[in-house]
Amino acid sequence: MDQLLQWLLVPGILISLVLSAVFSFKSRRSADARTKAVFAARMNISMGVMMLFIALVQLFLSGESTLRIVIGAIFLVIGVFNLFAGLRNLSLYSTPKN
Template sequence: MIQSIEYVLYAALIIACVCSLFFSFKSRRSLDAHTRGVSGARMNVSMGAMLISLALIQMFIFSGSTLRVVIGALFLVLGAFNIFAGLRNLTLYSRQRP
């Protein structure tokens, strides 16, 4: 059971990293401001998912030392904020259809 959770968390981490990289390149290379904003918002959501999966890996897979739990909680809060900010920006940019 723990092994399958570990595989799911590592797969989520890899997928989030790849999506974050893709949207980062797309955001930086775009000339259109709307496309840049949407790609940046999607990059924030991907980074938030990456940070949350890192936090879950830190908290549940490894032994529970105090430092690991504090860093995991910090990553969890930062990831949740990134997801919130990315979704907020994504809704704002989706309302401004060019």
């Protein structure tokens, strides 16, 4: 079971890491403020997903130490916050301007 989780979580971490780096680069290079905000929101979503995957690794694939559980819980809270903030910002900035 641990092998299956490891084969699912590690590629998820790597893919979301690459996506957050790409969206960060595009956000910083964009001249238009609206496009910059959309890429920043996508970066937040990618970072939130990455933090969730890291939290799942800490909670399920590591030993049962209290420190790992606390670190996993902190990463889980930060990941959920980034995910929802990114989704909110993406919905605000991707709607057509009237």
